[in-house]
Amino acid sequence: MGPEARVFLPVAHAPSALPAERRGRGAAQRSMAGGGAGMGTDSGPGSGSGSGPGPAGQDVEPAAPERVLFPPTFSVSEIKNKQRRHFMFLRWKQQQRKEKLALKKKRRKEREALGDKAPPKAIPKTIENQRIYDETTVDPNDEEVAFDIATDEFAPYFNRQTVPKILITTSDRPRGRTVRFCEQLSTVIPNSHVYYRRGLALKRIIPQCIARDFTDLIVINEDRKIPNGLVLSHLPDGPTAHFRMSSVRLRKEIKRKGKEPTEHVPEVILNNFTTRLGHSIGRMFASLFPHDPQFIGRQVATFHNQRDYIFFRFHRYIFKSEKKVGIQELGPRFTLKLRSLQKGTFDSKFGEYEWIHKRREMDTSRRKFHL
Numbered sequence: 001m002g003p004e005a006r007v008f009l010p011v012a013h014a015p016s017a018l019p020a021e022r023r024g025r026g027a028a029q030r031s032m033a034g035g036g037a038g039m040g041t042d043s044g045p046g047s048g049s050g051s052g053p054g055p056a057g058q059d060v061e062p063a064a065p066e067r068v069l070f071p072p073t074f075s076v077s078e079i080k081n082k083q084r085r086h087f088m089f090l091r092w093k094q095q096q097r098k099e100k101l102a103l104k105k106k107r108r109k110e111r112e113a114l115g116d117k118a119p120p121k122a123i124p125k126t127i128e129n130q131r132i133y134d135e136t137t138v139d140p141n142d143e144e145v146a147f148d149i150a151t152d153e154f155a156p157y158f159n160r161q162t163v164p165k166i167l168i169t170t171s172d173r174p175r176g177r178t179v180r181f182c183e184q185l186s187t188v189i190p191n192s193h194v195y196y197r198r199g200l201a202l203k204r205i206i207p208q209c210i211a212r213d214f215t216d217l218i219v220i221n222e223d224r225k226i227p228n229g230l231v232l233s234h235l236p237d238g239p240t241a242h243f244r245m246s247s248v249r250l251r252k253e254i255k256r257k258g259k260e261p262t263e264h265v266p267e268v269i270l271n272n273f274t275t276r277l278g279h280s281i282g283r284m285f286a287s288l289f290p291h292d293p294q295f296i297g298r299q300v301a302t303f304h305n306q307r308d309y310i311f312f313r314f315h316r317y318i319f320k321s322e323k324k325v326g327i328q329e330l331g332p333r334f335t336l337k338l339r340s341l342q343k344g345t346f347d348s349k350f351g352e353y354e355w356i357h358k359r360r361e362m363d364t365s366r367r368k369f370h371l
Helices: 020-038 082-117 143-151 174-188 202-211 276-286
Strands: 006-008 067-069 164-172 193-196 215-221 226-234 240-250 267-271 299-308 309-319 324-331 333-342 351-354
Touching: 020 240, 143 276, 164 174, 174 193, 174 215, 174 226, 193 215, 202 215, 267 276, 276 333
Parallel strands: 006 067, 164 193, 164 215, 267 299
Antiparallel strands: 215 226, 226 240, 240 333, 299 309, 309 324, 309 333, 333 351
């Protein structure tokens, strides 16, 4: 190997990674081996790495020591040893945190030094604030929106002409988890009643609900003993919404839950329903609850829309002091994703759909939302 030869070794085999004691013994052994080869008395013309005379009477220079060079594009993933690789990754992450914290402290000191002249804080970029503008975003001062609100199917409820009365049912032959979920959902929604299907079709159930003055019908579907769908139909004229349900948690599965909910009428919070479609869905959820909440019960039902996923939570708030308030989750909790919105009551064959979620056509951008 010539004097200009380069040897590439991974970190795990680099000489610098060995303890000093082992490096010392290895160097001593190599020097002894080299000295023995050069001190031989019978070194011929072809032998000898020492400084003896060469074949033509010229002195041969000793070989230069090998240099260890690392690849210019080295990454932790190239380390073969799993424990060593994990250790190096943790040390790299720790160094990243230290640099980030130091930069944060430096910026804070600069802001304190500048005082009122400090530049405003940079707003972090998120998918929500980078959202693509939707032309159907609701403007409260729009006359067309006001007219639609005054004449839609939910106008009798918001004009206090009807009192919500909800029927909760399931798919045919429900399992225990779905039955318990319906029972807990009935404790969240006041004036709601749970009935079992017993093989009846929805087209036969809806006329019976209208005859008994029910204002809404909720159907919980299941798959493999797990609730996975919700159909919400406003009676008697619709509309009907079909949701995909996920992340269902019953009360016993929630950590640090509060006591059982009381019979007080809860408050309702609707967050981030900004488009015309989202406005209709929000009004549909609002029509499930009576108008006047009983604040003495301190219970809140929240429908929070984020990236077209509707998160439902049921809490009780507790006044710890005059300035501090804590919350207890009562359950159940679940997440909804709108699949379709249909005009009128449920009709899977001849129903007219206002909106259908077509994933390949609509989900072309992560920053495009419909609710």
